[in-house]
Amino acid sequence: SQLRTVVQGMPKAELHIHIEGSLEPELIFALAERNGVKLTYPSVDALRQAYAFTDLQSFLDIYYAGASVLLKEQDFYDMTAAYLKKAEADNVRHTEIFFDPQTHTARGVPMETVINGIYNACQDSPVSASLILCFLRHLSEDDAMATLEQALPFRDKYIGVGLDSSEVGHPPEKFARVFERCRGLGLHIVAHAGEEGPPAYIQSALDVLKVERIDHGVRILEDQALTERVAREGIALTVCPLSNTKLRVFDQMKDHNLVQLLDAGLVATVNSDDPAYFGGYMNDNFLAVFESLPLGLSHAQRLARNSFAAAFLPDAQKQAFL
Numbered sequence: 001s002q003l004r005t006v007v008q009g010m011p012k013a014e015l016h017i018h019i020e021g022s023l024e025p026e027l028i029f030a031l032a033e034r035n036g037v038k039l040t041y042p043s044v045d046a047l048r049q050a051y052a053f054t055d056l057q058s059f060l061d062i063y064y065a066g067a068s069v070l071l072k073e074q075d076f077y078d079m080t081a082a083y084l085k086k087a088e089a090d091n092v093r094h095t096e097i098f099f100d101p102q103t104h105t106a107r108g109v110p111m112e113t114v115i116n117g118i119y120n121a122c123q124d125s126p127v128s129a130s131l132i133l134c135f136l137r138h139l140s141e142d143d144a145m146a147t148l149e150q151a152l153p154f155r156d157k158y159i160g161v162g163l164d165s166s167e168v169g170h171p172p173e174k175f176a177r178v179f180e181r182c183r184g185l186g187l188h189i190v191a192h193a194g195e196e197g198p199p200a201y202i203q204s205a206l207d208v209l210k211v212e213r214i215d216h217g218v219r220i221l222e223d224q225a226l227t228e229r230v231a232r233e234g235i236a237l238t239v240c241p242l243s244n245t246k247l248r249v250f251d252q253m254k255d256h257n258l259v260q261l262l263d264a265g266l267v268a269t270v271n272s273d274d275p276a277y278f279g280g281y282m283n284d285n286f287l288a289v290f291e292s293l294p295l296g297l298s299h300a301q302r303l304a305r306n307s308f309a310a311a312f313l314p315d316a317q318k319q320a321f322l
């Protein structure tokens with residue numbers, strides 16, 4: 001169809017992708033074999049069968065189990081290179097990649113192994129790529145602070161910090177001090193908020209952490225004053241449609257509020273979140289929303305423009321991608 005051709009051909013930026021969530025079952029098994037890691041699933045098919053999620057936590061349990069096969073710098077490199085190939089095929093010109101160091105350092109993998117593997121794959125790709133270090137919000141702020149400390153020797157290899165993992169019960173303000181420190185270091189600031197958590201978490205991400213973008217943020221429409229503020233301030237939302245339906249934030253794609261977000265004047269973008277787990281990469285996410293929602297070609301172009309507008313790139317570089 002014409003839409004498929006337009007979506008495929010549009011230059012776009014991806015602003016919400018967890019690199020550990022790009023680990024395909026086949027690569028999980030290959031790395032398990034290479035590293036002598038025992039998996040609790042007997043086969044690729046059995047693992048894929050387990051990808052039937054009921055909420056965020058049911059996904060996170062399997063996502064952290066999958067990441068346990070990553071041990072060596074080459075493993076992080078191979079995972080990242082595989083994602084960047086998919087991004088390139090989808091005409092993603094720029095990507096800002098989240099990584100979760102605590103998932104790995106807690107297993108004894110050195111910080112430099114994690115960062116160097118991911119970073120070197122980015123250097124070797126034709127796709128422009130920057131890294132955003134995410135703190136796991138189910139862990140303590142002290143643990144986040146220690147993680148930041150471990151990552152400081154590699155400060156030139158990531159451009160920002162984010163906040164992910166189990167949202168409800170772990171509000172942004174739990175991490176006020178570590179994000180203050182990050183701001184002092186000149187890092188870009190983002191946080192997951194309003195995926196499963198209430199609009200109050202979006203508000204404290206803005207007011208306490210001082211985020212420049214909100215990851216997910218789809219529950220914002222429950223608070224009209226907050227919606228108007230975020231629209232006025234031009235703070236982007238990195239929306240992940242396939243993630244939202246797989247994790248039952250919305251029952252079905254036809255129930256997704258992307259159209260309402262755009263109609264409210266919000267700078268919404270479309271992203272893949274954890275493409276190996278949620279059934280698709282960037283263009284799959286675009287095609288899924290266009291199939292189910294009343295969106296047209298002009299919306300596709302608007303979403304692509306939004307993705308560059310919200311990227312952490314100098315204006316001249318954004319122009320060069322369009």
Ligand code: HPA
Nearest residue numbers: 018164165166192273274
């Ligand atoms: N939400 C919170 N944490 C995550 C996600 C998400 O969508 N993906 C990977 N970690």
Ligand code: ZN
Nearest residue numbers: 018164215273
């Ligand atoms: Zn996410």
